[in-house]
Amino acid sequence: MRYDSSSRASFGSKLGAILAAAGSAVGLGNIWRFPYETGNHGGAAFIVIYMVCVVLLGLPLMLAEFTIGRRSHASTGQAFEVLRPGSLWRWVGYMGVLTGFLILGYYSVVAGWTLEYIYQSGVGNLHGMDAAGYDAQFAAFETHPFRPLLWLGVFMLLTHFIIIRGVKEGIERYSKIMMPALFILIMLLACCSILLPGAEKGIRFLFQPDFTKVNTQVIISAMGQAFFSLSIAMGCLSTYASYFDQQVKFGHVALSVAGIDSLVAILSGLIIFPAAFSVGIQPDSGPKLIFITLPVVFQEAFHAVPVLAYLFSVAFYVLLALAALTSTISLHEVSTAFLQEKLKLRRVTAARFITMGAFLIGVVSSLSLGIWKGVGWGGMTIFDCLDYFTAKIMLPVGGLLTAIFVGWMMQRVWVKDELSNYGTLHTPYFGVYHFILRYLAPIGIGLIFLKEIGLLG
Numbered sequence: 380m381r382y383d384s385s386s387r388a389s390f391g392s393k394l395g396a397i398l399a400a401a402g403s404a405v406g407l408g409n410i411w412r413f414p415y416e417t418g419n420h421g422g423a424a425f426i427v428i429y430m431v432c433v434v435l436l437g438l439p440l441m442l443a444e445f446t447i448g449r450r451s452h453a454s455t456g457q458a459f460e461v462l463r464p465g466s467l468w469r470w471v472g473y474m475g476v477l478t479g480f481l482i483l484g485y486y487s488v489v490a491g492w493t494l495e496y497i498y499q500s501g502v503g504n505l506h507g508m509d510a511a512g513y514d515a516q517f518a519a520f521e522t523h524p525f526r527p528l529l530w531l532g533v534f535m536l537l538t539h540f541i542i543i544r545g546v547k548e549g550i551e552r553y554s555k556i557m558m559p560a561l562f563i564l565i566m567l568l569a570c571c572s573i574l575l576p577g578a579e580k581g582i583r584f585l586f587q588p589d590f591t592k593v594n595t596q597v598i599i600s601a602m603g604q605a606f607f608s609l610s611i612a613m614g615c616l617s618t619y620a621s622y623f624d625q626q627v628k629f630g631h632v633a634l635s636v637a638g639i640d641s642l643v644a645i646l647s648g649l650i651i652f653p654a655a656f657s658v659g660i661q662p663d664s665g666p667k668l669i670f671i672t673l674p675v676v677f678q679e680a681f682h683a684v685p686v687l688a689y690l691f692s693v694a695f696y697v698l699l700a701l702a703a704l705t706s707t708i709s710l711h712e713v714s715t716a717f718l719q720e721k722l723k724l725r726r727v728t729a730a731r732f733i734t735m736g737a738f739l740i741g742v743v744s745s746l747s748l749g750i751w752k753g754v755g756w757g758g759m760t761i762f763d764c765l766d767y768f769t770a771k772i773m774l775p776v777g778g779l780l781t782a783i784f785v786g787w788m789m790q791r792v793w794v795k796d797e798l799s800n801y802g803t804l805h806t807p808y809f810g811v812y813h814f815i816l817r818y819l820a821p822i823g824i825g826l827i828f829l830k831e832i833g834l835l836g
């Protein structure tokens with residue numbers, strides 16, 4: 380079922396397809412979530428497991444999603460229904476929509492923080508303190524009763540207006556400039572950070588694995604981070620793939636996206652950890668990690684030329700906010716498309732419901748870090764619960780079911796047709812890919828879960 384493509388993203392060119400998918404994938408997941416998850420789970424060993432998950436599970440699942448999307452020509456809420464009419468599989472699509480909606484809610488809170496940091500660096504408040512000072516500054520902001528909510532609202536509105544305008548022109552055009560700019564800045568900052576005094580400790584933390592600390596929590600977290608960062612396992616990329624034309628080469632897009640995404644994540648680690656160790660910020664500081672480390676990086680790296688520190692910090696937060704925006708758009712698009720199709724709503728109306736709903740989730744999760752700190756579950760705030768539940772449970776379950784669907788429920792020739800663009804491309808690894816979808820991914824993810832809930836020794 381296709382619907383009015385004029386008001387939605389449509390990616391004519393091959394580059395457009397890569398940019399859109401990479402725009403969705405590269406975001407706060409790489410620059411904010413990856414460093415703090417790495418810090419929480421001991422460093423290098425986590426990264427090794429993360430990379431294994433990207434290659435063995437992430438790439439095949441991304442291809443599987445592309446297959447579902449392009450084959451069905453439908454957004455994820457409908458795709459399973461189109462491919463397997465009347466079956467229970469449609470619930471996998473619905474679950475994906477719900478996952479994306481919940482992620483959108485708390486993700487936008489952090490996206491709002493990036494706006495605060497654009498503002499603070501713009502007015503010149505982000506300098507002249509030590510790490511403890513920046514920590515206190517962040518804490519004051521995070522627990523403020525309405526400041527974070529204000530930025531959350533602004534960010535939701537930005538996403539909303541792009542969604543209702545259609546993303547055809549804008550995203551493709553500015554992604555072409557923004558992504559390379561962000562990349563160059565990240566490289567530059569990583570170089571600066573590595574040169575700080577005492578940075579070696581941070582580099583060792585990142586690259587010298589200690590597998591003795593690995594437990595199932597570490598593995599689940601690494602797998603969840605891989606799925607989160609690649610935007611897979613909830614139908615985001617399958618929705619985008621429903622706009623791919625027959626020329627788009629899946630293998631090429633998947634490799635480019637996974638490559639860019641992983642590189643940005645590792646480089647973010649190279650900015651954060653050398654600097655954090657250099658000035659004594661705890662690597663396991665949690666979600667605030669980058670917000671207290673980055674100001675130190677700018678300040679220390681450019682202390683000889685303060686104006687550069689100023690310019691780079693403003694530029695960095697602007698680019699970070701834009702990277703977050705291309706991701707929130709992709710999350711919003713899935714839910715909006717779902718409501719639009721399912722309830723036959725106008726696109727604007729559907730988008731309004733989603734924006735308001737996600738804003739409410741954002742408000743609750745934001746307040747749970749401040750005045751509602753006590754409210755939560757098992758020592759976690761509502762914000763933490765949402766993050767845990769979506770990234771570490773719903774995404775892996777979504778990935779498992781996606782693998783089973785494409786591996787077992789779709790005809791092998793269809794899957795091969797999509798991967799090889801109807802026999803026009805050479806696909807020597809098809810056998811391995813299909814094997815992973817049928818056996819390795821479902822069994823692997825399944826075993827990790829069984830172990831986690833204690834059913835497996």
Ligand code: TRP
Binds near residue numbers: 407482606608611613
């Ligand atoms: N991948 C994005 C990031 O790294 C976030 C994101 C966008 C996402 N779409 C998603 C995460 C779908 C999970 C599922 O910032």
